[in-house]
Amino acid sequence: MTAAGEITEIGAGMTGAIPASQRPRFTWRYDHKLDSQGRVPLPAKWRPEDPSSLSLMAVMIRHPSEAEFVMVLPVEQFERFSNPICQGDFTDPLRLAERHDYVDRIIELELDSAGRICLPKEMRGAAGLTDDVLFVGCIDRFELWNPEAYQTARLSERLIKKVQNPQKT
Numbered sequence: 353m354t355a356a357g358e359i360t361e362i363g364a365g366m367t368g369a370i371p372a373s374q375r376p377r378f379t380w381r382y383d384h385k386l387d388s389q390g391r392v393p394l395p396a397k398w399r400p401e402d403p404s405s406l407s408l409m410a411v412m413i414r415h416p417s418e419a420e421f422v423m424v425l426p427v428e429q430f431e432r433f434s435n436p437i438c439q440g441d442f443t444d445p446l447r448l449a450e451r452h453d454y455v456d457r458i459i460e461l462e463l464d465s466a467g468r469i470c471l472p473k474e475m476r477g478a479a480g481l482t483d484d485v486l487f488v489g490c491i492d493r494f495e496l497w498n499p500e501a502y503q504t505a506r507l508s509e510r511l512i513k514k515v516q517n518p519q520k521t
Contacts (some may be wrong), residue, residue, distance in 0.1 A: 417508035
């Protein structure tokens with residue numbers, strides 16, 4: 353299982369990287385509803401003109417509060433996050449177990465012509481996404497949360513900040 357602190361970015365630049373001015377920016381929070389087929393519309397402000405131009409990868413993440421959520425990354429970001437897991441000896445038992453733990457929690461998502469993403473049933477269940485979905489923009493990626501779990505997670509984060517940095521509270 354991937355925990356929130358286990359994914360780290362590496363490398364400042366990438367060959368063939370998309371220029372900053374053309375990268376999608378995911379900001380703010382939006383509430384949407386799942387339809388009966390597990391589809392949810394991407395917020396209109398985040399939708400590209402051509403839905404096929406945005407490739408997304410979804411990763412199940414366990415927050416320190418124990419809540420699970422879906423982190424969604426454009427493929428370029430996903431490659432940066434995945435690079436460490438692809439390094440090293442592919443036959444080492446520990447590395448093999450880490451890779452399996454990681455790949456069991458990811459899936460590629462596509463936008464349909466209406467700008468919706470379809471979330472697999474197992475992913476929806478693990479994240480507690482049954483009806484309402486909270487989209488949380490994180491600038492270069494976004495998260496999908498059960499709204500109540502998100503509130504609990506934010507409270508947990510505030511408490512962690514208070515304990516770790518009491519002068520700034």
